[in-house]
Amino acid sequence: MDTVLFSIKGTSVLYIWLKNCWYYVRHYFLLYFLVSLLGPLAMALELTGQVLEKGTRQPLKMVNVYLLPLKLKAVTDEKGRFEFREFNLEGLAGEIVISVSGYKRFTKNLSWSAEISQLDSTFFVERESYRYQETTVRGLREKKAAQKNLSQEEFLQMPGSNGDPIKAVQNLPGINRSTGGSARVVIQGSEPEDTRYHLEGHEVPLIFHFGGVTSLITPEAVESVDYFSAGHGAEWSRAIGGHIGLNTRRPKTDRHHGMAFVDALNSGFLAEGPIDEASSYLISGRISYIGEVLEAIAKDNENFDLVVAPSFYDIHTQYQKQLNERDELRIQTIASNDRLSFVLAEPMGNDPKLRGSFNQETKFYRIMPSWERKIDADHSAKVSMAYGANDITFDLGTNYFRLRNNALTTLGEYKSVINSSWKTTLGFDNLYDWFDVSVRLPVTFSEGGIANPVSSGEFKESRVKGRQASIGAFWTNEWKPFINQNPDSPWSVLPQVRLDKLGPTKELLAQPRVSLRYQSSAFEQWRLNTGLYHQVPQPQDLSEDFGNPDLKSQRAKHYAIAWERDLREGATNGWRLSSSLFYKDLDRLVVSSTSKVTRDGVEVFENFNNNGLGRIHGLETQVRYQKEDWSWIVNYTLLESRRWSPGKPVLPSAFDQTHSLNLLMGYQFNEWRYGARFRYVTGNPYTPVIGSQFDADNDVYIPSRGAVFSQRNGDFKQFDLRIDRQWIYDTWILSAYVDIQNLTNEKNPESLTYSYNYAEKQEISGIPVLPTLGVKGEF
């Protein structure tokens, strides 16, 4: 290309430049044309995405994501996100592979196009097993003295408990079998009144809804349930039997979650999630429709008019805020209501006053703020408060019992690691109570589980308003005496003391307690627990009108030796064994009295005194075995519980259940889970009625009791089965279950009913075969 455009001097330079430009334009255009033709084969592509767990939408972090066939690898971040940038794929097609331990291998073909060079997708990876009963390898040191604990995963799927935390606790060794319909938990052969119930450490008036149907809070909002028995620590007080505590869990903060369920008895929901980076919320609630079932049963009974069907509801809210790195604030509220009303047109059996309108309502609420500070690695403090009101109403014709009280409870503790050999905790727990009790009832005698007819009672009416306070402080220590000589010393001594000022009995009581722990290895532990415990008598026993205002607190000395061994030694599969021996020496028990005493210068019946004595001892054993998808639990309790008054025979107590055996089995097979429970419990003692006398004033018969609790019902045997099925969708999980109680329809005697003059009797059996269906959806 030697074209001459200009002949003037200097123009040759321009010519050459233009010539070169043309050359490059011509060649690069050709190159551009060729590249355009090859574009689909060599385009720069991009893939971004997020890896979530299928069903739960839980982000999977630190997971390797592979892009084939390029063999590119990316690792997910905290939110499960990953990216591949600037890569070329022949044919614009590739395959993504996610392989992570515990999850099914995930593969998916991807394709790009000339128009779409960037892809952004969410990949849902399915777990190999959505195992309900997760194995929690809990260090033995974490447990407090005489504590047993069930996590949410454990209680939700325990057969026979219908997913309820408190009912699941009733499977544990040391917990007595309650009689059908009882809303109370009996610990180690004690009386039902000897158990205290707590929510986040604060005492609440009830732990079960109506007739023991279900516990107080939606199970999914409960993190764990604790059970403290013989020899428990100084943090807990005012009960000589033990304590049951529900601990709520903190709201999830990764995203918004929801759950709703429907079953044969009730429906409920739960919602939770983050509010901002530092705070979160949780709200749950339930409402029952058991009343509609009863209404259907009573429909054809013209003597029974159900005015308000038995029903309950509860609602629980929680606000959690991380104030800073050290401080956390939680504010929880709970409200609960149980109600039943009906009219009996005709009197019941041998009791003419048992007729008319019945109304029973128990409602309460609590507002519970708590503040927790981690001062440093060795010091922490926690303070919480619960303020609320209880409102208990019982109307029976023209008779009534009405309790209104405002309750304020405060808890606080300061934990400190003084040095390598000494940890200490100082704490307090107080109960302030402003009460207003109105009573108009016949006072009726009851002993040995046999109550005199209400119609034979002496009519009393009174109203008491007042306030009372029980103030307690505790000091617990963990001391390793030989740690200077041997840093791995297995010995720990836990001296503790508790000081209680009990308002109702006007007592100031020091209660020493001590534990000795020998940790032979990380997986084996021995504990010796002992202590002194006091319990205020029931309010009605202290009433001037109905009881004895001079009563003192009931007392117990506990002794327990426990052994635990985790043969898994860090593995998932294997055996766990635990066993304990316990002994409780009871005195100053409140018993009825027909003696007369002089009070305020006049002679009155004593009604009750503190002369009762008792003794409970037994053996608890638990054997657990886990292998892959199978889990087995054997709980066994051998027990003897005796109560007596001086000079009278030593006799069994109401819950003297000599043998109690619970066999639990769980098996997971893909989306199916099978659970079974078999229970065998020695029959409860009962008091025989040996005759009766006719109360001619009231037209009823008064039973004559034989030796108290000297005879027994037949043994209790029951087999329960539960089958769960899950359907895992990308963004939610659907579960359904069938829970069949008493599958073999065993006729277990629960109590006796008598003819009007107690001359004839008949056994009342427990529940027949009882299937329950339920469905739950969660995201």
Place this chain on the structure above:
Amino acid sequence: MKWQTVFVLCPIVVGLIGCSESPFPDYSKLEGLRILALKVDQPELQYNSSTDSYSIVMTPLLSDFGGSGNLELSLQGCLDPGIVVGAEPNCSDADVASSLTTVTVTPAVGAASDIFGDETRTGIPSTGSIAMTLPFPRTLWSSFSSVLQFNGVPYVIVAKVRSVDSGRELTAFRRVLLSNKSSLNTNPGLIDLKVSGNSLVSLPSEESLLAFESATNPENYDYKKSSGDVLALTEAFEVSWFITDGKIKSSRGRTGETVEWNPPTSAPSSGRKVIVVAVLRDGRGGIDYMIRAL
């Protein structure tokens, strides 16, 4: 009463209602030896600071339907040993205990009174009313609280009835109150038993409604609470029905209430009469009764 017992009562009651028919004998069916009422002429006595004893007259109502032979009735009296707080209703260890009287009751088969038939042994003893004296030393009075003195110190009369032939024995008791109230309780009065609105004088031919007619209205009375406050209350009459034949739906009824009775379609073949008994109580120890032989 334990409050817990009260609170679990409703579920139990609901459970019972859901149950099937009771397997036990009806309360209202007269069978075998029974004590139906222990009526005294004065259910409440005025405390008298110048005497150590009080006189009353008792009329027991007994039944030994289908039994035979004489009945022995023995009466004991004492201060209430604390029956409502669990004491056995007997006077063996109680204060001011005394044996009041023992009488033999001869059921008067075919007697002039229309309450007896060939097999019907229901009625008052042949001795009729029993007069007795209740000992109450004046010195005891001050040992009781002013509340109890006002509401009434209970004196218990324990009655034991024994069938001489069968040896079977029954015990019943009632209270007589000793108080310083100015207005004392008196017995209610039954004047008629009704069937479907008419006086019950013959066996109805079909299901009928039984009712009672009283001569007196429920009395107003005062009750002193432990605080010393006085509560104005009114008695509630309640009648207990007893029958020898047929089936009665409810054994008890209140003022204005009727109870359904399915009488036998014909009189018993043995020729005896069908007995209907009504015992009226005022809820404070006042009693009256009426017997109809149909």
